[in-house]
Amino acid sequence: MKTRQTGAPALRLVVAGFAFFALFLPAPVPAQQATGVGSDPEHTLPLTWDRWLDHAEIGQRMQLMERTWPEFLSLQSLGDSYGGREMWLMTINNPETGPELSKAGMFIEANVHGNEIQGAEVSLYTIWYLMENYGRIDEITRLVDERVFYVLPSVNPDGRDYFLHGAGSGARTGHIPVDSDGDGLMDEDGPDDLNGNGVIEQIRKHVPGQGNLRISQEDPRVLEPVGIGETGDWIILGSEGVDNDGDGRVNEDPIGGYDPNRNYASDWQPNYIQGGSMDYPFQLPEARAINDFLMTRPNIAGFQSFHNSGGMILRGPGMAWYGDYPAQDVGVYDELGETGERMLPYYNYLVIWRGLYTVHGGSIDWTNDGLGIVSFSNELWNGGQYFGSPLLQEQQTNAEGPISGRQGTLFFDDFLEFGDEYVEWAPFDHPDFGPVEMGGYKKLQGRVNPRFMSMELFHRNMAFTLYHADEMPKPRIGETSVEAVGGGVYRVRVDFVNDKVIPTITVKGQQNHVVRPDLITVQGAEVIAAGWVPNKHRPGPTDMIDQEQLGRIMVRSGLAGHETRTLEYLIRGSGSVTVRYDAVKGGVAETTIQLR
Numbered sequence: 001m002k003t004r005q006t007g008a009p010a011l012r013l014v015v016a017g018f019a020f021f022a023l024f025l026p027a028p029v030p031a032q033q034a035t036g037v038g039s040d041p042e043h044t045l046p047l048t049w050d051r052w053l054d055h056a057e058i059g060q061r062m063q064l065m066e067r068t069w070p071e072f073l074s075l076q077s078l079g080d081s082y083g084g085r086e087m088w089l090m091t092i093n094n095p096e097t098g099p100e101l102s103k104a105g106m107f108i109e110a111n112v113h114g115n116e117i118q119g120a121e122v123s124l125y126t127i128w129y130l131m132e133n134y135g136r137i138d139e140i141t142r143l144v145d146e147r148v149f150y151v152l153p154s155v156n157p158d159g160r161d162y163f164l165h166g167a168g169s170g171a172r173t174g175h176i177p178v179d180s181d182g183d184g185l186m187d188e189d190g191p192d193d194l195n196g197n198g199v200i201e202q203i204r205k206h207v208p209g210q211g212n213l214r215i216s217q218e219d220p221r222v223l224e225p226v227g228i229g230e231t232g233d234w235i236i237l238g239s240e241g242v243d244n245d246g247d248g249r250v251n252e253d254p255i256g257g258y259d260p261n262r263n264y265a266s267d268w269q270p271n272y273i274q275g276g277s278m279d280y281p282f283q284l285p286e287a288r289a290i291n292d293f294l295m296t297r298p299n300i301a302g303f304q305s306f307h308n309s310g311g312m313i314l315r316g317p318g319m320a321w322y323g324d325y326p327a328q329d330v331g332v333y334d335e336l337g338e339t340g341e342r343m344l345p346y347y348n349y350l351v352i353w354r355g356l357y358t359v360h361g362g363s364i365d366w367t368n369d370g371l372g373i374v375s376f377s378n379e380l381w382n383g384g385q386y387f388g389s390p391l392l393q394e395q396q397t398n399a400e401g402p403i404s405g406r407q408g409t410l411f412f413d414d415f416l417e418f419g420d421e422y423v424e425w426a427p428f429d430h431p432d433f434g435p436v437e438m439g440g441y442k443k444l445q446g447r448v449n450p451r452f453m454s455m456e457l458f459h460r461n462m463a464f465t466l467y468h469a470d471e472m473p474k475p476r477i478g479e480t481s482v483e484a485v486g487g488g489v490y491r492v493r494v495d496f497v498n499d500k501v502i503p504t505i506t507v508k509g510q511q512n513h514v515v516r517p518d519l520i521t522v523q524g525a526e527v528i529a530a531g532w533v534p535n536k537h538r539p540g541p542t543d544m545i546d547q548e549q550l551g552r553i554m555v556r557s558g559l560a561g562h563e564t565r566t567l568e569y570l571i572r573g574s575g576s577v578t579v580r581y582d583a584v585k586g587g588v589a590e591t592t593i594q595l596r
Contacts, residue, residue, distance in 0.1 A: 025113075028321065036378025040524035043132055044068060049125060049453050049458060052117055054164050055157040057084050061124055062088050062153070069131045079289040083158035083194055084266070085239040090127055092149040100148040103587050104472035105299045107373075108465060109152045109290065110306035112261050113157015114171035118380050118448055118457065119306025123153040125458040126465065129287050140466075150297065155286050156260050167193045168443025169200035169239050173256030173276070174284060180257035183251070189244040189253030194430070195438065199423055202440035205433060211235045219410060221425065221439075227386040230503045243432050248433060261307075263287045264366035267319055274360035281361065290363075294371060298516065301472040301502060301585035303375035304465045309447045310356070311347040313340045313464070316361030316368050316375070318352040325368075326507035328422040332374060332561055335501050336471060340464045348383035372585070373510025374502050376468065378461055381449040383466040413445070429469070471501035474588035475518075475559055477579070480593055485570070489528065490595050492569040493536065496520070496581050498559040505558030517554040519582040525573025525595065527551045533566040542568050558583060571595065 022102045045068045053061065066075040074093055077086040096333045108126060110119025130149070133140040145479060155159050155176050163171030169191040177186035204213075204223060211232035217297075228230040243252040259276030268274075269282040282288040294300060315333045317325070324330060324596040338348030353358050356379075359365070364375035387410060413421045425439035449457050476497030485491050498504060509515040527550040531542035547553055550569075559581075571577060573595055580590035 017018040020146045028421075041136065043130070045128065047128055049121065049454055052164060052448075053121065053124075055154060055161050058120060058124065058153050058157075059086060059088050060342065062127070063077065065124075065127055065131065066090070067484035070106065071132070072131060072183060073278065073587050075129070078152070078293050078332070078461065079285065081156070081158045081286055082174055082284075083161075085157035085161070087152065087155070087157065087286065089293070090149075090151045092127060092130060092144065092151065094145050097145045098587075101297070101299050103146060103148045103299060104301040104469075104474065104585055105148045105150060105297055106302040106304070106465070106469035107150045107152075107294065107300050107367075108304045108306070109155050109363070110152040112305060113259075113305060114161075114173065115163045115168075115443070115447060116172075116306075116308040116380075117160060117163065117589075118308060118454070119378075120153040120160070121454065122306055122380070122458050122461050123151050126462045127151055129459075129462060130466075139470075142189065143466060146474065148299070150293075150300070152290070159186060159256070159260075162255065167191065167198055167200040167240075169251075169254070173254075173258055175256050176258065176278075176284065177255075181247070181251070183245065183247060183253070185245060185253065186305065187255045187257070188253050189241075189247075189249070189251060191239050191241040191251050192244070194240055194242065195426075195428060196422070197443050199240075201240045201423055201438040202435065203240060203428075203430065203436050203438050204234050205237055207235055208233045221410065221422070224314060237433055240438055242430075252283055256513045258284075259519075260286060261305075261363055262361040264361050264370075266361065266365035267322065268361035268370040269316075277361050282409050287363075291366075294367070298584045299587075300371070300373055302468050303364060303373045304468060305363055305375070305377040306375055306380050306461065309381040309383070310379040311384070312343070312355065312377075312379035313337050313344065313347055313349040313553050314352050314356060314364070314377040314379065315349075316352055316362070316365045318362045318365050320353045320358065322353075324351075326416055326504075326511070328507045328560065329374075332502055332506070335561075336374070337376070338470055339467065340376075343464050343467065344378075344460050346384050347378070352377070368506075369508060369512060372506050372512070372515040374468075374472075374506065378464070380457060380461060381447070383409070383446065385449070385453065409445075415442075417450060421450075430501065435594050444486065457463055471561075473498050473500050473502050473504040473561070473583060475504060475581045475583050475586050475589045477589050478564055479579070480591060482593060482595060484596060487572075488574065489570055489572050492571050492577070492579075492593060493533065493566055493586040494569075494579050494591070494593075495564050496537075496559060496589070497564045497587070498561060501561045503558050503560045503563075504586040505556070510557055514583075515558075516584045517556045518558050518584075518586075519580075520553040520555060520567065521580045521582070522551045522571070522577060523580070524567065524575065524577040525571045528570040528572055530567060530569050533568050536566045559586070 038287045066073045074091040158175040179186045209291050213223040214232040215232040216224045237357045262277040263284045264279040367373040367375040388436045423439045425437040428438045430436045478497040481493045483491040505515045530550045531544040563578050577593045582588050
């Protein structure tokens with residue numbers, strides 16, 4: 001009798017089937033990949049980016065990063081703010097690829113205004129991202145090797161701490177005392193947190209039939225203007241506070257009272273023309289410290305200042321009377337700014353005076369005009385981003401203007417921030433105004449992005465700055481040729497190339513004589529004559545150079561962006577000759593040529 005075997009053949013079929021399908025299964029995960037070293041490697045320094053840091057925490061984080069990457073990072077203080085807080089600045093440089101002054105430099109500043117806080121986090125994120133990805137991402141590695149970065153996360157640490165630790169009003173300024181109301185006293189009547197809830201609220205008063213506002217039918221939290229010829233029942237009395245100095249006004253002389261971004265030397269105007277400008281340029285210790293640093297770093301070719309809000313990539317000029325920049329410089333700004341619009345959804349590339357408002361004595365006008373640096377100011381965060389897409393943003397308006405309440409910004413606060421950014425109106429017996437109601441948005445709403453949306457804002461703005469840094473000038477030597485003409489004399493041609501968008505010297509920098517001319521030197525032979533070749537592909541006369549030392553030619557116009565210029569020499573000599581192009585804002589390129 002035969003025994004019927006059922007298990008073994010079936011098992012063999014299962015094993016064979018498994019082996020067949022195993023050919024199409026992914027390979028086992030290597031141990032290093034399972035621990036995060038593969039497609040998503042672990043961070044060397046796992047920092048979090050979901051909260052706002054005060055000045056002490058910024059300093060601690062920068063010190064931690066310097067200790068983590070000491071071969072690249074160098075931390076210093078530019079000096080103290082008026083309130084005695086260090087102005088921390090991080091230099092990022094790879095010394096193995098050259099000293100910092102031999103490379104084009106990118107200067108990044110933020111938090112010029114105390115309540116414009118998120119730029120500091122963008123700056124810190126930039127340092128961290130460059131270091132985390134050096135040696136991992138080729139483009140980041142190249143950038144760190146080729147460029148030097150100077151990062152100042154908080155220009156106004158006094159205002160930042162006042163904004164973050166205080167109830168939130170009046171933090172735009174710095175903290176030098178100013179007599180804003182002209183009564184001989186300084187900073188004596190600022191906002192007051194009367195109900196002690198840690199928020200400077202708005203005050204509204206019920207005045208039946210005598211007001212200009214009414215309660216919205218869409219949302220009782222919202223006041224809306226009445227129509228022409230109508231009267232309302234409510235008025236707004238400003239921010240929470242009292243008449244501290246007894247002059248009949250409320251909150252008219254808060255702490256500080258000037259604008260830290262109106263104290264630079266380009267088109268500086270006195271206070272009666274430009275409010276908040278102080279008495280003379282660079283009077284503020286913070287502006288003076290920055291300028292003193294910039295003057296010691298002529299290699300800086302790019303400047304980025306982070307502000308908020310509105311979603312803008314701004315360039316100068318800040319005033320209409322100035323006209324516009326020279327056409328060649330405008331072309332540089334346009335190429336960078338228009339690319340930035342693609343990198344930063346909801347942001348518009350604009351000229352300051354035309355797209356925002358007039359600014360006299362602003363920092364990026366000074367760096368462009370006084371230092372020859374291509375400079376942008378990004379206004380971080382656009383309120384349209386609350387709604388997720390341009391289409392949804394359009395749905396927040398009707399023919400009469402923005403829709404309020406649950407259909408507008410409060411919808412975002414109600415459903416995505418769960419009411420955290422709004423204080424409900426509540427009765428209060430005000431010592432100056434009598435019975436009122438106080439309430440409204442908290443300090444972070446509107447100008448500052450919600451924290452859960454920070455990472456995209458940080459990364460996109462950093463990426464624009466890195467793109468700007470990558471397009472700073474970087475001269476290189478192109479084609480060379482040598483032709484003997486007899487008597488130990490040679491005709492030598494050398495191409496000097498700038499593949500980048502930004503020139504080694506802007507037209508404005510040349511016009512204002514604020515950038516050292518580029519230098520072309522020849523060592524190892526005697527230069528008899530030299531001239532520029534208009535078109536090396538077409539025969540024609542050479543534009544002779546009329547300078548005394550042809551072995552050391554000054555190029556006052558520099559190398560434009562995307563430009564190749566051919567220089568022709570007549571050289572007497574033999575052996576090796578070194579030709580060197582030296583641009584203070586682009587670095588050095590050189591080649592060795594053999595004379596036959």
